[in-house]
Amino acid sequence: MGSVIVIGGGISGLAAAWQLRGHADVTVLEGHTGVGGKLRTGTIAGITVDEGAESLMALRPEAVELAAAVGLGDALCDPAKAPTTVWTRGGLRPLPPGHVMGIPTDPAALAGSGLLSPGGVARAAAEERLPAAPLAEDLSVGHYLAARFGREAVDRLVEPLLGGVYAGRADLLSLRAAMPRIAAVAEQGGPVLPALRRMRAAGAPRSAPVAVQGVAGGTGRFPRAVAEACGARILTGTTARSLHRLPGNRWRVSAMTGDGPLTMEADGVILAVPAYEAAPLLRPHAPLAGEELSAIPHASTAVITMAFSRARSRFLPAGNGFLVPPVDGHLLKAASFLSNKWPWLRASAPDTFVLRASVGRIGEEALLSRPDRHLIRAAIAELHHAVGPMGEPLAARVTRWNRGLPQYCVGHHDRVARIREATSKLPGLALCGAAYEGVGVAACVATGHQAARHLLTHP
Numbered sequence: 001m002g003s004v005i006v007i008g009g010g011i012s013g014l015a016a017a018w019q020l021r022g023h024a025d026v027t028v029l030e031g032h033t034g035v036g037g038k039l040r041t042g043t044i045a046g047i048t049v050d051e052g053a054e055s056l057m058a059l060r061p062e063a064v065e066l067a068a069a070v071g072l073g074d075a076l077c078d079p080a081k082a083p084t085t086v087w088t089r090g091g092l093r094p095l096p097p098g099h100v101m102g103i104p105t106d107p108a109a110l111a112g113s114g115l116l117s118p119g120g121v122a123r124a125a126a127e128e129r130l131p132a133a134p135l136a137e138d139l140s141v142g143h144y145l146a147a148r149f150g151r152e153a154v155d156r157l158v159e160p161l162l163g164g165v166y167a168g169r170a171d172l173l174s175l176r177a178a179m180p181r182i183a184a185v186a187e188q189g190g191p192v193l194p195a196l197r198r199m200r201a202a203g204a205p206r207s208a209p210v211a212v213q214g215v216a217g218g219t220g221r222f223p224r225a226v227a228e229a230c231g232a233r234i235l236t237g238t239t240a241r242s243l244h245r246l247p248g249n250r251w252r253v254s255a256m257t258g259d260g261p262l263t264m265e266a267d268g269v270i271l272a273v274p275a276y277e278a279a280p281l282l283r284p285h286a287p288l289a290g291e292e293l294s295a296i297p298h299a300s301t302a303v304i305t306m307a308f309s310r311a312r313s314r315f316l317p318a319g320n321g322f323l324v325p326p327v328d329g330h331l332l333k334a335a336s337f338l339s340n341k342w343p344w345l346r347a348s349a350p351d352t353f354v355l356r357a358s359v360g361r362i363g364e365e366a367l368l369s370r371p372d373r374h375l376i377r378a379a380i381a382e383l384h385h386a387v388g389p390m391g392e393p394l395a396a397r398v399t400r401w402n403r404g405l406p407q408y409c410v411g412h413h414d415r416v417a418r419i420r421e422a423t424s425k426l427p428g429l430a431l432c433g434a435a436y437e438g439v440g441v442a443a444c445v446a447t448g449h450q451a452a453r454h455l456l457t458h459p
């Protein structure tokens with residue numbers, strides 16, 4: 001393959017560019033002024049913090065291996081050890097260790113935690129006595145798990161994790177796509193609890209989602225390092241507007257830059273943009289793929305970052321933060337105590353305590369229409385309620401991620417298969433990104449590598 005244009009300079013597109021180094025002349029088109037997409041650092045009270053993703057999944061290797069390959073091996077760091085904690089029923093309540101996306105391997109350990117009522121604990125523990133035929137079709141997480149463990153377990157154990165990872169809701173998300181380990185057990189048949197215990201005894205699965213690493217200085221360093229190391233020509237401030245097929249399986253990309261229109265041609269194109277951006281580019285060439293991509297819903301979220309003076313605050317919380325079940329009706333869906341969680345941040349700003357609160361699951365768009373100052377006031381009030389009287393922050397800032405997280409609804413795997421089938425008829429074109437096989441950074445890196453390999457093997 002002589003030349004490739006990668007559209008989208010988030011981590012997926014950059015991972016593709018990295019995989020193509022030495023095999024093709026690569027140009028990355030990025031609409032924003034900088035690369036990275038949802039991996040972005042900013043500053044608050046003069047301190048560098050992550051505004052989007054703050055960690056890389058380390059249970060699978062792709063992200064941490066790429067970070068090490070581009071020179072960030074020494075910057076990879078573990079978060080402080082702390083249990084996953086849920087703010088519910090008026091208190092901060094740790095989940096017992098050994099849960100899989102909130103599903104406890106030992107429901108008896110929930111007794112006395114305040115997370116579930118005694119009846120809810122008994123109902124969850126009864127799962128191993130319920131008959132379980134092999135699951136033949138995809139179901140929603142909520143549908144399947146409520147039938148097995150009871151609605152209370154879904155509302156108070158599973159929903160907080162789904163909100164934190166996907167900004168999603170149990171009754172919409174696909175069991176296969178959003179909880180693949182549970183789905184694999186369900187498809188085998190038999191109760192879930194003994195299977196999870198067997199996996200745990202065999203060393204897997206580890207408790208999710210704790211097996212993550214950060215990047216000292218912020219995960220925003222990661223895409224910048226890949227962009228530098230991959231050797232590609234990176235054109236920022238350049239938004240692709242349309243794609244044209246040319247004779248000889250070549251492609252022309254028409255883009256808009258700050259200086260006016262730009263047209264480029266290449267042997268291959270990788271679309272590494274969100275589904276709703278890929279849809280209009282693809283529709284003229286693969287109408288079905290365009291329709292399917294447009295049909296993927298996206299949740300919008302906002303991250304409210306706050307910096308507190310350690311000297312002036314009456315109280316600062318312990319732990320790494322908390323998740324919140326929607327059933328409790330709070331504004332916040334999660335809070336991450338960055339200065340406790342990331343040693344690099346504590347070392348770089350010892351006098352300041354930085355945290356971030358997040359707001360917005362699918363269907364909660366109305367919350368996000370509030371002005372920044374309302375979100376900040378409401379977040380401070382709920383934090384005081386959850387952890388104690390922290391006082392006023394020195395600085396606070398809202399980062400909005402409009403349509404930031406694709407939702408893997410029931411049937412998502414089949415939809416992705418249809419998209420891939422439709423685009424397989426377009427030589428020299430490949431897709432990657434968060435819309436397909438995982439929203440986490442590691443999954444995005446994997447799709448980028450896969451798209452690059454596809455072009456190299458199917459020119």
Ligand SMILES: Cc1cc2nc3c(=O)[nH]c(=O)nc-3n(C[C@H](O)[C@H](O)[C@H](O)COP(=O)(O)OP(=O)(O)OC[C@H]3O[C@@H](n4cnc5c(N)ncnc54)[C@H](O)[C@@H]3O)c2cc1C
Pocket residue numbers: 007008009010011012013029030031032035036037038039051052053054055056057238239240241272273274277301303401404405432433434435439440441442444
């Ligand atoms: C608030 C938040 C927190 C998160 N936290 C975590 C976390 O802690 N750990 C984790 O693993 N995952 C996390 N995620 C998920 C993860 O960060 C993303 O799924 C992932 O970074 C997406 O990467 P991407 O390259 O596929 O897409 P993006 O990051 O969206 O990159 C796509 C790029 O394409 C550009 N673009 C779009 N259209 C065009 C066009 N027409 N022409 C040119 N360029 C274009 C965009 O500007 C963007 O830079 C988080 C997501 C959000 C929103």
